[in-house]
Amino acid sequence: MLRQTKFKRSPSYATPTPFTMQRPWLKLTSRRIGMLLVLLGFAWGCTLIHFTLTRSERSNESEALRKKILTMSREYVKEVAKKAESSPDGLLEEPEEAAAGYGFDMKKGFAVLLNDMLKRLDKLEERFNKLDPHNKENGSKDTPPLQIKSNLEGVNHPETCEVPTAPEYPHCGGKVEWMKGFWTTDPCYADYGVDGTVCSYLVYLSEVEHWCPPLPWRKNFTSTASVEPGEMASLQEDPEPLLRLLSSDKSLLWIKMRVERMWPQWVEAANSLAHSLANRSKKRILIHLGLLSKEAEWHFGEKAFDGGPLGELVQWSDIIASVYILGHDLELSFTKENLKRWLNPRGSRTHARELHHRPGKLEFDSQRNKGGCPIKGKPPADIIYIDILGLAQIKKTLGMAGIQHYACYFRVVDSFGTEPEFNFQPYAKQRSRKSPWGGWNFNPRQFFTMFPHSPDNSFMGFVVEQHLNKSEIQDIQKIKKQNQALVYGKNDYMWAGSEKLMNELAQHFQIHATVAKNNDEQQQLENVPSFVNNHGVLPSEQLYDLLKRTKLFVGLGFPYEGPAPLEAIASGCVFLNPKFTPPKSRQNTKFFEGKPTFRELTSQHPYVEVFVGKPHVYTVDIDDRESVEAALTEIKNLEVDPYLPYEFTAEGMLQRVSTYIQKHDFCKKPHAWPPESALQVRLSGKGQSCKQACQDQGLLCEPNYFPLLNNKDVMEKNGLKCDSMDDMMEVYAPSKNEGTSTCSVQTEQLLFSCVGQDPDYRRICPCRDFIHGQVALCHDCL
Numbered sequence: 001m002l003r004q005t006k007f008k009r010s011p012s013y014a015t016p017t018p019f020t021m022q023r024p025w026l027k028l029t030s031r032r033i034g035m036l037l038v039l040l041g042f043a044w045g046c047t048l049i050h051f052t053l054t055r056s057e058r059s060n061e062s063e064a065l066r067k068k069i070l071t072m073s074r075e076y077v078k079e080v081a082k083k084a085e086s087s088p089d090g091l092l093e094e095p096e097e098a099a100a101g102y103g104f105d106m107k108k109g110f111a112v113l114l115n116d117m118l119k120r121l122d123k124l125e126e127r128f129n130k131l132d133p134h135n136k137e138n139g140s141k142d143t144p145p146l147q148i149k150s151n152l153e154g155v156n157h158p159e160t161c162e163v164p165t166a167p168e169y170p171h172c173g174g175k176v177e178w179m180k181g182f183w184t185t186d187p188c189y190a191d192y193g194v195d196g197t198v199c200s201y202l203v204y205l206s207e208v209e210h211w212c213p214p215l216p217w218r219k220n221f222t223s224t225a226s227v228e229p230g231e232m233a234s235l236q237e238d239p240e241p242l243l244r245l246l247s248s249d250k251s252l253l254w255i256k257m258r259v260e261r262m263w264p265q266w267v268e269a270a271n272s273l274a275h276s277l278a279n280r281s282k283k284r285i286l287i288h289l290g291l292l293s294k295e296a297e298w299h300f301g302e303k304a305f306d307g308g309p310l311g312e313l314v315q316w317s318d319i320i321a322s323v324y325i326l327g328h329d330l331e332l333s334f335t336k337e338n339l340k341r342w343l344n345p346r347g348s349r350t351h352a353r354e355l356h357h358r359p360g361k362l363e364f365d366s367q368r369n370k371g372g373c374p375i376k377g378k379p380p381a382d383i384i385y386i387d388i389l390g391l392a393q394i395k396k397t398l399g400m401a402g403i404q405h406y407a408c409y410f411r412v413v414d415s416f417g418t419e420p421e422f423n424f425q426p427y428a429k430q431r432s433r434k435s436p437w438g439g440w441n442f443n444p445r446q447f448f449t450m451f452p453h454s455p456d457n458s459f460m461g462f463v464v465e466q467h468l469n470k471s472e473i474q475d476i477q478k479i480k481k482q483n484q485a486l487v488y489g490k491n492d493y494m495w496a497g498s499e500k501l502m503n504e505l506a507q508h509f510q511i512h513a514t515v516a517k518n519n520d521e522q523q524q525l526e527n528v529p530s531f532v533n534n535h536g537v538l539p540s541e542q543l544y545d546l547l548k549r550t551k552l553f554v555g556l557g558f559p560y561e562g563p564a565p566l567e568a569i570a571s572g573c574v575f576l577n578p579k580f581t582p583p584k585s586r587q588n589t590k591f592f593e594g595k596p597t598f599r600e601l602t603s604q605h606p607y608v609e610v611f612v613g614k615p616h617v618y619t620v621d622i623d624d625r626e627s628v629e630a631a632l633t634e635i636k637n638l639e640v641d642p643y644l645p646y647e648f649t650a651e652g653m654l655q656r657v658s659t660y661i662q663k664h665d666f667c668k669k670p671h672a673w674p675p676e677s678a679l680q681v682r683l684s685g686k687g688q689s690c691k692q693a694c695q696d697q698g699l700l701c702e703p704n705y706f707p708l709l710n711n712k713d714v715m716e717k718n719g720l721k722c723d724s725m726d727d728m729m730e731v732y733a734p735s736k737n738e739g740t741s742t743c744s745v746q747t748e749q750l751l752f753s754c755v756g757q758d759p760d761y762r763r764i765c766p767c768r769d770f771i772h773g774q775v776a777l778c779h780d781c782l
Contacts, residue, residue: 148190149190149193150200151193151203152193152195152200152203157217158199160198161215163202164202164212164213166213167710168213170747171749172205175201175209176198179194179204179205183201184196186373188373192373203215206218208373209374210667210668210669231281232280232281234327235270235325239259239260239263242324242330246259246320246332249334251292254304254313255313259317259321261540262465262650265465265466265650266321267325269651269654270325273654273658276655277658280662282328284382285328285384286342286381286385287316287320287333287384287386288338288339288387289316289333290389291312293334293335293389293390293393294336305537314462314563315413315450315460315462318462320332322657323385323661325654326654326661328661336393339390339393339394342380342381343397343398343402343406382409384411385413386410387412387414388437391410404441408666410442411448411660411664412440412448413448414437414448416592416595417453417456417457417596417597418447419597419598419753420456420731420753420756421731421751421753422435422437422439422596423439423442423750424748424750425439425441427729435595435596437594442666442750443750444456444457444750445457445703445704446458450462450563451561452607453599453606454599454755455701455754455755456753456754459647459656459776461776462653463648463650464563465567466649467545467547467548479572481550481639482549482551483508483510483551484509484549485505485511485512486513486546487512487513488553488555488556488564490515492525492526492527492528494527494558494559495527496527498556499529501554501622501628504625504632505554505632508636509551509632509636511529511531511532512532512533512534512535512546512550513528513532513534513535514536514538514543515528515534515537516536516537517536547567547571548572550568550573551635552573552575552632552635553568553569553574554576555577555605557578557580557604557622560591560601561601561606561607565577565605565608565617566608569608569617569642569644570642570643570644572642574615574618574638574640575616576618576631576632577605577609578620578622579603579619580604585599585600598755615640616640646773647776652773655777656777659776659777659781659782660776669749673781674702674704674705674778674780674781675778676705678768678778679702679708680699680767680768680769681709681714681765681766682765683720683762683763684762686738686761687761688757689732689754689756690754690755690763691754691755693765694754694768697767699770700767700768700769701765702754702766703752703766705768706746709764709766712725712743712745718764720743721736723741723742724741725743725745726744726745727744727747728744728746729746729748729751730744730746730756731751731755731756732756732758732761732763733745733746733747733751733756734764735764736762736763737760744761
């Protein structure tokens with residue numbers, strides 16, 4: 001990765017300097033001058049209103065106008081305040097201002113101005129109400145007085161509360177400062193019990209938004225975010241309700257056929273895990289498949305039978321089957337309209353495809369949730385599985401503010417992964433990390449990948465179908481392998497440039513293919529040699545029967561990281577895995593240009609290269625004739641057993657998904673899983689990432705532990721001598737600059753990263769062990 005200029009700014013928990021002393025005001029851009037003129041004009045307008053009220057106290061004709069002015073003014077200030085709250089850099093969005101570190105200070109400056117204006121409006125409105133003899137409630141109909149229900153009533157609490165300092169809650173102080181200036185800008189804060197005292201701020205920020213640590217004096221009091229104990233989940237072995245649900249639309253047909261075909265595998269796996277799957281809480285789970293929606297225009301479902309991409313459908317099929325058989329309440333959505341109804345409870349709640357009738361399942365006020373507070377009451381679901389296309393549909397409907405209301409409930413199915421520096425929008429914008437798939441500001445662990453390639457994300461995976469019976473697996477001689485090779489490339493364009501490889505391959509094996517044929521049966525495919533026996537696109541059963549008789553499965557370099565190589569290895573084939581020199585990434589390969597990751601692929605399938613290897617996988621430069629010849633000669637004389645890593649079996653996926661459902665809670669800060677007992681601290685080499693440092697020790701980097709290491713005491717205890725400390729918003733913090741002996745702590749939790757690195761820095765790394773064949777889980781995780 002190219003080294004970049006450090007991105008530093010005032011930490012969000014820093015105490016702002018007095019408004020008149022802040023240096024950012026000295027740098028006046030045209031945008032800033034415009035905002036200042038608007039605010040100064042507004043302040044002058046307030047003065048004029050005051051003058052008008054004084055001169056017109058006895059004039060009934062001006063009362064309606066004054067009332068309208070006051071209402072409009074208040075709404076204007078509230079909107080500006082909300083913008084200041086939601087924008088990461090306050091009201092300023094210019095990159096050079098964020099780079100100079102002005103955003104945070106300007107936000108605080110505007111907070112002072114806006115809060116002062118709201119106070120002036122309060123005084124003006126109070127005076128107007130006194131002049132209106134008909135206003136018996138002494139308040140405006142359009143802007144009712146704040147009804148404060150303090151959450152401190154009847155609770156023994158300190159007379160004054162001090163803001164706690166805890167390394168795992170670095171933003172607590174900054175959030176309290178924001179509440180002081182803005183808690184009155186949205187009635188929802190008062191509705192949660194905020195009453196203008198620091199104690200009420202801390203209760204709200206610890207129990208509702210979880211920016212501050214729990215308060216000791218509240219432990220015996222009912223939390224504002226308390227959850228009633230729910231129903232327990234039990235295994236569902238009858239597939240009929242699920243199959244009926246999947247029969248509702250033709251775009252779901254391929255998924256339905258896979259679920260139905262694999263159901264015996266799922267039942268066998270669930271029964272094998274039955275003891276460990278006891279005592280689980282039942283969750284309400286919504287699954288939205290944006291890739292199947294008409295708005296996506298990709299036609300994944302229809303193209304699945306004509307050589308279209310299957311990786312995503314395989315993964316979604318297995319997620320749906322896992323959630324259902326584990327006994328959770330499952331709802332399925334694949335249209336934009338259906339998704340809108342789910343996220344807007346005031347709309348229609350009738351679902352023809354519901355598995356169960358559950359009246360009153362959504363109990364929250366959509367109007368109240370339009371404000372700046374989190375959802376109050378029951379959310380639409382405990383968990384929402386969705387893809388990036390689905391998120392884009394929500395963004396168009398509700399905007400980014402609406403997405404943030406549901407943010408912690410999302411589990412984003414994301415094949416290639418999203419690294420923290422692409423996920424956190426202010427950093428991505430500053431560093432030009434452009435990607436149509438990034439900028440969501442989620443916890444990076446909320447992105448679930450197809451393979452365990454990025455420790456910053458979570459590994460969801462899929463199930464590899466096994467078409468060998470137990471006797472065939474136990475006795476390899478019963479599998480009649482023929483001296484034939486099947487080439488992994490179902491579209492003609494994938495074969496371009498493969499002539500030399502095919503000629504070499506033909507010296508050792510009969511070559512078969514499953515390439516989608518042209519409509520004209522007489523027309524030869526452009527890139528597939530005539531001596532190749534092309535079967536066309538085969539139904540699943542016929543494809544797996546072909547794999548049973550095949551000895552070698554040959555990659556052409558594309559598609560990247562598909563499920564087919566694992567299916568071939570599970571059928572007893574050897575996989576010839578094309579090596580990439582140099583590795584492919586967004587910096588040199590068009591396919592990866594927009595992907596929100598700098599990950600480098602060293603081969604067509606890095607997972608089988610690293611986690612499987614010989615004799616099942618030969619990773620070879622297919623442009624190097626000598627290497628290919630040596631590999632083919634060796635493979636020709638091999639007899640290998642079928643092999644499938646546990647994490648890609650139905651049992652392995654059920655174990656993993658069930659653990660995620662029960663343990664992942666992204667609505668709480670800090671994230672409490674995996675357990676701290678699994679933490680093993682390691683130091684990286686200079687310029688090394690934590691991913692590599694942990695891997696070198698036979699461990700995995702675990703980003704959820706970063707907050708525990710993000711302070712000077714822990715860094716020095718583990719061998720980093722810190723002569724001075726620095727606050728930093730960089731993906732390689734916490735770390736130490738080996739050239740200056742300065743240690744840096746991370747000020748933005750969304751930038752904690754296992755893959756971040758810098759040539760001058762040595763990182764302190766949170767590592768953990770993992771279960772062999774189940775890298776997503778540690779030994780203490782179950």
